[in-house]
Amino acid sequence: MSRIRITKQFSFETGHALYGYDGKCKNVHGHSYKLSVTVIGKPINDASNAKFGMVIDFSDLKTIVKDEIVDVFDHATVFNKNTPHVELAKELKDRGHSVLLVDYQPTSEMMVIDFAEKIKKHLPETIQLHSLKLQETDTSFAEWYASDN
Template sequence: MPTIRLTKEFAFEAAHFLQGYDGLCANIHGHSYRLFVTVIGQPSTDVASPKCGMLIDFGLLKQIVAERILSVLDHALMVRVGAVDGGVLAPYTRRLVELPFQPTCENLLPWIAARLAQSLPVGVSLFSLRLHETASSYAEWYAEEN
C-alpha cells in the first residue's frame, strides 16, 4: 500500500501588526496569505467506493480548511491578546482575532496545525504546512519535527 502526500493551496487576506516591534511591522498592514496544506496517508482500497484511490476528497479538505481557518482569519485583523482595545475598534472591524501570541507566520503555523489536525478524518494526518506572507517570504511547519 503506497503512502501518498496530497497538497491543496488556499488564499486569504488578513491584516496584523506586531506589538512592540522595532520595524515597519509595528504598524497595521495587510497581506495576501497563501497556505499550502499537505496531508499524508494511504488511499482508500475499497473498490466498491467511488472514492477508491483517494486519500481525502479535495472538497472535504477544502471544507475543513474553510471552516477551521479561513472563516476565522480571512479579512480579519490579527492581534496579540491585549494589544488593542476591542471596543475602540468595534466600529471598524467585525473580525478582530485576538491570539495568545504575536501574529507572525511562524506563530500562526502551529495554531493552524492544531486546528486542522483535530478535524481530519481517520487515516489522514497533517504532514506539513507552508504559509506565504508575501510572494517571497514564507514559513513552514512539519509534523515530524513537532
C-alpha cells in the same frame, strides 16, 4: 499500498500588527496569505467506496481548512490579546470590523503552528497532517512539518 501526500492551496487576506516589534510591522498592515496544506495517507482501496483511490477528497480537505482558517482569518485583523492592541481591537470591533484576538504574536511562524493544531483536530484518523506552508509575501514564508514536531 503506498502512502501518498496530497496538497491543497488556499489564499486569504489578513491584517495584523506585531506589538513590541522594532520595525515597520509594528504598524497595522496586511498580507495576501497563501496556505499550502499537505496531508499524507494511503489511498482508499475499497472499490465500493465513493472515495476509492483517494487519500482524502480535496473537497473534504477544503471544508476543514475553510471552516477553521480561511473563513475565520480572511479580511480580519489579528492582534495578540495580551497587548495594548486590545484597545484598538475594541475600537475596530465597535465600528463593525472583523477582529481576532489570539494568544500569540501573530507572526507567520505562530500562525502556522495555530493552523496545524486546528487542522489536525478535524482530519480522519487514517490521515496525518504532513506539512503547512504559510506564505505572507512572494519571498517570505513559514513552514510546519509534522516530522519536526
